[in-house]
Amino acid sequence: MAPMGPKKGSARNTQSNTGKTSSRGGISKRRGAGPLRVDRDGDLNMDVSTTSASRSDSKRLKNNSTPSGTVTRTSSRNPRPTAKAQQIIQRVINGDTSQISSRRVGRRADTEPLVALKVEGLKASKAASNQGGGVKELLTFIERKAKSTGQITRPIKIRKSQRSGDFVYITASKEDAQEILKVNGFTFAGASLHIIEAPEGFPNRDSTPLSSTALEIKEQLRSVLSTRYDVNTKLLNLSSLGEDPQLNQMGFFRGESSPEKMFRALMAVCDGLFKTPQAKRDAIVSISLAGNNVNDVLQVMSLTETFPDVVNLDLSRNQFGDLKALQKWRHRLRNLQTLLLNENPIEVANPNYKAEMVTWFPKLLNLSGTQVRTPEQIAAAEAAARPTPIPQSGPDFRDINRIGEGFITEFLALYDTDRHNLAAKYYDEHSTFSIAVNTHSPHAPDVPVPTWGAYIRFSRNHMKINHSSPRQQRLLTGLNQIQHVWRQLPPTQHPNLTTQLDKYLVDCHPIHGLADPAGRNPLGVDGMIITIHGEFDDQEPGTAKTAKRSFSRTFVLGPGAPDRNPIRVVSDLLSVKAFKHLPTQTTINDQQKQQMLSELSRLTGMTPEFSRLCLEGANWHFNQALASFHEKKAQIPPEAFTTV
Incomplete structure (x- = not known):
């Protein structure tokens, strides 16, 4: 089988046997006519x-x-x-209006070489139900994210687009395409986007039925594939295609470009045999392309499009001479575990090629018969790459005279039953309130994801609101504005804080330097910051439909103004999201408690009894107990310490 693609010095760029310069194929443009x-x-x-x-x-x-001015016309058209x-x-x-682009592109852009990309994820997104299938929204999202991710000032332009099945094909300049590829993995309308290069270009949109000749060729290729598939080993054996008598009889090897086209045709037939990507993964585990005289993976690029999840691949006995010939597969075949490159020139030209290839394929175990990783190493690398949650050490509640406890207990009850008087008691003309909606947070699988229509118009989420003017407008200042918005938010029902404390995490810390409403302390006054994480049920306005949500709320409390409530809310920030259970607390056994008792007694000089009281007050979190000791050391009675 001849190399599947042009090589330097090939006949494609020289004169043919007839003495005429060969074109690129197809119908050439007429000149001089x-x-x-x-x-x-x-x-x-x-x-x-x-x-x-x-x-x-x-x-x-x-x-x-x-003279009369009449003219004899030869046609009335x-x-x-x-x-x-x-x-x-x-x-x-x-x-097909996809190529009639509404984006205005200058003459220079028309002559630039464009790169074709393929985007997957629109069909699974919420935007798929929009008018036009969400294509316009997707293109706008990609252009905006590519610009912000790359931190560039020039606009990113998608020149053309075309939707085909589960994919949206787009073209852009080489520079813009590099930025667009950085959007790979981003979430669009609830679905993850997968963006890769599409060297094959846009798919053919011609819906004309296949001719009898084309149907015959398709059936012949299916026959070839059926003889080369082993159902027991799930191996598709495409080795030595140039020696296949049926393919030779079909005439695929009579022209230089025919083998490459033949391979694309084989992959197209394979693609049509499977309805879903999972069906491909279940049926095809291993593929062999050995002995096909391939010298660049571009010639068989369609394999990675049709079988991106292949596990074992045999490329032995080909003509790969260097890493450049394989580089186009660098970010593909992410599940590849076995790759054979035996009897290729690269083994002599670059004996150290294996070290580079290992970095290209993250799950590669066997390279040309040599074990390059163990399954344990792959598992460890995947675990290290996965984001891990911040360890939850439990609440840290450092209250002062039980002010924080009294405020938060009263607040949750009144917010559910009497928001107007709650705001009048704790908020004044300088208090601020804002709400942020997080629609993409992880959620509990057993609880339906709620809608956000009642909240989204007030949301000040800085990830979505990028301009200073709307950010300022959605920061509510003063009692009247806060009461006005609170009346429009859905009614809520929070769990009882005193009887269902396990449904909350509450932190409380003293802070200093708050503005003195009385104006007597230019250096500021003391206050506290309270953060509460929990859940509530709300009711959709105008209906009886209820939804469960998680929330986080951060209060900054300070002294009230003269002749007002002694406590005022300086700042109130509410964040709402889909419901998710709070993290469970780590259980500490008796041995661990005894170790912490001994260590705290050693560091503080306190008796074991007082050390136990300190640890119990911090829910057996050692660092919190030690910090609490240093804060209140002056108030601890002398009998709490051991005598020397």
């Missing part, structure tokens, strides 16, 4: 000379008109549209 002529129906006018003569005669008759107009009209008739 003038523009194409079309009639009113958009059909080609094959009698160009007659048309030209008719126009010359018409012009001559106009110059030699009668309306002016014909240009060939460009006919192309646009035909696209509209066929329903």
